[in-house]
Amino acid sequence: MKPPPVYTEYHPKWYRTRVSTYWWSRSWAYLKFILRELTSIFVAYFVVITLLQIRALKQGPQSYAQFQEWLRMPLPVVLNAVSLLFVLFHTITWFNLAPRAMPVRIGGKRIADPWIAAPNYVAWLAISVLVAWLLLRG
Amino acid sequence: MSAKRSNEPFLWALFSAGGVVAALLMPILLFLYGLAFPLGWLKPPDYERTLRLVGHPVTRLVLFVFCSLPLFHWAHRFRFTLYDGLQIKHLNEVINILCYGGAIVGTLLAGYLLWNLP
Numbered sequence: 001m002k003p004p005p006v007y008t009e010y011h012p013k014w015y016r017t018r019v020s021t022y023w024w025s026r027s028w029a030y031l032k033f034i035l036r037e038l039t040s041i042f043v044a045y046f047v048v049i050t051l052l053q054i055r056a057l058k059q060g061p062q063s064y065a066q067f068q069e070w071l072r073m074p075l076p077v078v079l080n081a082v083s084l085l086f087v088l089f090h091t092i093t094w095f096n097l098a099p100r101a102m103p104v105r106i107g108g109k110r111i112a113d114p115w116i117a118a119p120n121y122v123a124w125l126a127i128s129v130l131v132a133w134l135l136l137r138g
Numbered sequence: 139m140s141a142k143r144s145n146e147p148f149l150w151a152l153f154s155a156g157g158v159v160a161a162l163l164m165p166i167l168l169f170l171y172g173l174a175f176p177l178g179w180l181k182p183p184d185y186e187r188t189l190r191l192v193g194h195p196v197t198r199l200v201l202f203v204f205c206s207l208p209l210f211h212w213a214h215r216f217r218f219t220l221y222d223g224l225q226i227k228h229l230n231e232v233i234n235i236l237c238y239g240g241a242i243v244g245t246l247l248a249g250y251l252l253w254n255l256p
Binding site: 095 | 163166175212215224240248
């Protein structure tokens, strides 16, 4: 006689075809999905850099200068360049999803997607210009 | 039926708000502080001016939001990346603690640093 099956909370033993851990490498659409999901790591990375930057600022001119010096090293520069690509990917995919997350209807007709995504891009441009202006003037 | 309420909508709202903040503010800040200033393409504001800029109450508030919400965005998205990408759903309690715990720690840290800025 077979022993009774053992059930654990998260691994119920019903039949499932096994999905490879590398399922996302099979097509561009899957890969794009995973790349989009991975953008969050780079978002968190830059928050950590920002916190370190604020801490250096709080500690005084010397710490701040030291931190700027560290940012000039090859490793942070490469990490930042890669992060920028991922963050841009996040921004673009995020804005392009907006029309699907909140379809707008006027008079029963659905507004075309670009009209919903466009204001996001305008806001992005305006905020970027404002930040650059604040940091770069005089 | 269990009457347990789910936190999911609240966490999703944080995820979503953090996604917006990161999308709008992060590219320019990352470009300037990560590449343009270190590589000498553009001239950064000096210490005094940076301190005045960051010390302004509005900037403090913006920076607090900029640090906190994107961390919750990360926590939520990264959690599902681990579930789907690596199929390790059985570790979900540990993952939840690490992700949301990290976001809470980061938020507290941001609050502490920005509050105590000279």
